[in-house]
Amino acid sequence: MKISVFFAIALPIVATACSRSQPTPTPVPPTELAAPSPPPASAAPGPLSSPPPPSTPARGTCVVVAKLSPWRYGPSVTPLPGGDVLIAGGRQGDDSQFMTAVDRFDPKTRAIRPAAPLAEARSLHGAAVAGDGRVVVAGGRTTKAVEVYDPTANQWSKVGNLGRELVTPIVVALPSGNVLVAGGDLMWKGALEDKAFEWRTKAQKLVPIAPMPAGSSGALVVKLPDGRIGIGADPLNTMEEALGEPEILYDEKAGWLRGKVGDPVIEAIQKDASGGTLLRPTSHRGPALRLTDDGIQALDPKGGEWREVAKLERSQPGATAAMLDDDTALVAGGIDEEKSLVEICSIAP
Template sequence: MKTFVQLITAIIQPATASCLARPVMLLLLSFSAGLASMQPCAATPFQWEFTGSLNTAREYHTATLLSDGRVLVAGGGGPSTGDYPFPRLKSAELYNPATGTWTVTGSLNDERELQTQTLLPNGKVLAAGGWPEGTSTGTAELYDPATETWTFTGDLNVRRAAHTATLLLDGRVLAVGGSHSIHSAELYDPATGHWTLAGSLNTPRYGYHTATLLPDGRVLVAGGRYNVASAELYDPATGTFTVTGSLNTGRQGHTAMLLPNGNVLVAGGLNRDIGPLASAELYDPATGNWRPTGNLNVGRWYHTGTLLSDGRVLVAGGWRGQGPNSTLASAEIYDPATGTWTFTSDLNNARARHTATLLSDGIVLVAGGNDHGSIIATAELFLGPLRFRQPGK
C-alpha cells in the first residue's frame, strides 16, 4: 500500500516534464497540506500501518514494553519444520520504535510457548512456565536488557502453562492457575529469586483465564477453560483468595482491561456451549458485581485487548469460530463513556494468538500470530487518530 507522500509524488512526477510543472506542483502541495490538517474520520485506512516484520514467525508468544521503550518478544510456537510440526521457540527479538525494525537478541534457555512475561521494577523481564514440548514446565528465567541475555532464576513450585502472571504493587509477581496447577498460585520475589505458594483458588482454572490488578492492590481472577464463570479476588495482605460475583457468561480466551474509572472490562472469549462470544461485561470492585455492557460487533476469542492512552479499549483480530479458518482482521474500539463498540479499520493481516503492546507514544504494536492456519511474522501499528507519521516517529 502506498503512503500518502508516495501517492502525491506519483502524481507530481509526470507533471514536471511539462510547462505546467510549477503551477501543478504548487496546487498539489497546497492540496496535500490541506488534507494533512483535516481531522481524521472515526475509521480510516491509515489507522493500521505495516512496520518491520519479526525475524521469526511465531504465535502464542509474549511481548513486553521495556523501560527504554523497546519491545521484547520471546518464545512461542513457530512454523512447522520437516521433522517437528509444532516447534516451540527459544528465540527472542527486540523492536525499536525509532527505526521500525526488529533485531535478534539473546535466546531463552528453554523453549516455551503459552508462558508469561513480566517487566519487573528493576527493568529485567521474568519469563515463567509455558510449554517446552509435550508438557508444561516449572522453569523461569530473567532477561537483562543491559546484557541482552537470559539467566535462570528460581523454579516455580508447580509447573504451569496458559496461566497468568500479575505484577503486584509491592514488586512481587503473582502466578495463578494454568495446566497442571489448576488450584494453585504462587509469588515470585525479585529480591530473593524464589517462588512461594500463595494460597489456593476456590475454582480450578485450567488456563485461558484473566488476572487484573485493581487500584487497591487486589487481583481479580475471572473465567477460564471449560466455561468457568466464577471470579475471585486475591488479597496480598492476607495471601488468600475470596469469591466475588460471577460473570454472567462463562468464558475462556477473553480479554480483561482495567478502565480509568476503576471498573474492569471483560470482552469476548469462547463458551463451548455457545461459541465465540460478542458479549462484554463490567466488574465494579465497589459492589463485587458484574453487569452487561455493549456487545462487540463480532464474537471473537484469541484476540487482544489494549487500553489506549485516551481511556478507550482496542480489541483486534481473533477467531470468530472454533478453528483457524475463522481468523479475523476486524478491530473495534470500546468507549466507556457510551458503553458501545465501534468498528475501526481492519488489520492488514488477519491474525489470532498474536500480541498487542501499547508503545510509549500511544501507538499500538501488533506482532505475529496465526492467519488462517499459517503462523506469520508480520507486524503492524495502530495509529489511532494519527493519520500520518514522520519516518522514525
C-alpha cells in the first residue's frame, strides 16, 4: 500500500525574525487577491456548480461528492467554525506549478465554490483555526509568508514573514486561541528548523518565541489531554534519525520541554515506518486516525496496530484530509485531474 505523505498540521520559522519587530497585519483587498471577477469582500464565495443530491456513505466507506477545479494535490484542508471546509493551495505536476487556488466546500449541501485566492502560491504548508475563527496558513514550498484568512469577509491578509521557505511546519491551535507555528523542513539543505512563533489572536500579530530544543517538522504532532502539544521524531525522516531528535513538549505557560511525550499515537507511528498523514492526532477523543492513498486507518490502542475503518471510493494519492466530527472525515486533492476529488468518509466503529 502506498501512503500519502502530505500533512494536515504544520508550521515554520526564521533566524532573522527573532531580532525584528513583526509587522502589523496588512489586509490585502479582495480586489487584489480575487480571480478575474472577484466578489466584494463582504460577499460569500459564489457557487462553482450545482451540488449533487447529498448522499450519506455507509459506515466504513467514502463517497465522491465533488472534484477540485483547478485540480491539485497537497492542499491544506481546514474545517471552519461555520461548517464550511477551506481547501487552500496545492500544486500541479512539477515544482513550477504551485497554486493560489482556494475553495470552500459545504458538507451539508455538497456545494463547492471558489473563495478568494491566497496572496502567495504554496503547497505542503500548515493551517490551523485561531480562537477568533480565522485561519492561519504558514510555510510550504515557494513562500516565506504567513497569511490569515477571514471567512466572514472572504479575505486574506499577509501578517508576517518566516524568513525561510519551510515545508511541513508545525501549525497547531493552542488552548488559548493562539496558534503555534514552529519548525519545518529546509528541504534540500539537510536540516530542520528550530525557530518558533505564536500567532497572537487578540493582538493580531505574529510573535517570535523561544526556539525548539531541536529542529522538527510537522509530521508527528499530537494534542495531549492536558492541552500541551507533543512532538515526536518522524521515522520516515532520515534527517531526524541522524540528529537523534528527542520528543518535545510545548506548554503555553512553561514553553518548550524536552522529554518523552508518552503518547501511544507517537509510539505506534514510530514503530510503523509505513508513515501516513495523521488525521486525528490524539488519543483522548477516540482512536487516532491516519490517511493512506486508499482509505483511513485507526490505531488499536491495545495492540498498536492500524486497521482500515473507511475505504476511499477512488484512490487519491496526494490527498489531504480533516475530521468534520468524531465520525466523519473530508478528503480532498489528488495527483492528477482524475484523482483530484473530494470525498466524505464515514468512520466504522
